Amino acid sequence: MGSDESSQWMLNHKFEEQDLIISSELGVFPFHANFASLPMLGNICSQPLIKTTTLPPPPPNCLAADSPALTLSHHSNQKEDLITTSHFAAGSQILALQTSSPSSNYWAWGELSDCMSMKRSGGDDHHHHHLGVSAMKMKKIKGRRKVREPRFCFKTMSDVDVLDDGYKWRKYGQKVVKNTQHPRSYYRCTQDNCRVKKRVERLADDPRMVITTYEGRHIHSPSHDEDDSQASAQLNNFFW
């Protein structure tokens, strides 16, 4: 993938000035500006397995027009078997990103928090805990190695539960989870052979906030309109 492809993709999708793009190793997720909420200043941190590092320049595919992007990179400080870089732009607050490595039967999941103070930490992981970053959750996958789909979640202030992310979703379940008054909804991508799922729920202590969790990778590009399909088809490989 090259920067030419990236900018061509931006042109093809006609982003408005205030559109928000979230881009990570999981792909690029466009959202319309009216769904954007808090200024994004998050951080991915974990300890002791993963520490934050300096911020490299973002790749071209995570930049929306006039949208400042923050790039965070983190890696294992014990073994070099977990390397994850995430890129996302201002306008949304990402809660968490999960990554798994094919060479490891661990999965790791770091929670994000207010980053205003994190920026002062200078990569010294001893300070991370004092700066409000949740402790790393690490879990060994038992028995037969289960390849866990990459997933991440973020919260957005919105009246509607299902945000317009460019993909078509079919609801396949709803569940009331413990200690919450709002049900969690389960959606699957309607595209044939695409196994991407997402969960949508409202935050217990602030029902204005919608928490969306994506799991898996699309094998196709977003399907906004019928007339987009030709241009989109050429970009399948670039996306996922």
Next chain:
DNA sequence: CGCTTTTGACCAGCGC
């Protein structure tokens, strides 16, 4: 009529 949503049943993983 075909696609989507609803909803109770079922299943699997986990902790005790």
Next chain:
DNA sequence: GCGCTGGTCAAAAGCG
């Protein structure tokens, strides 16, 4: 082994 919980299935209902 048992019970709890979250995730998925699938039949029925809803809707355009």
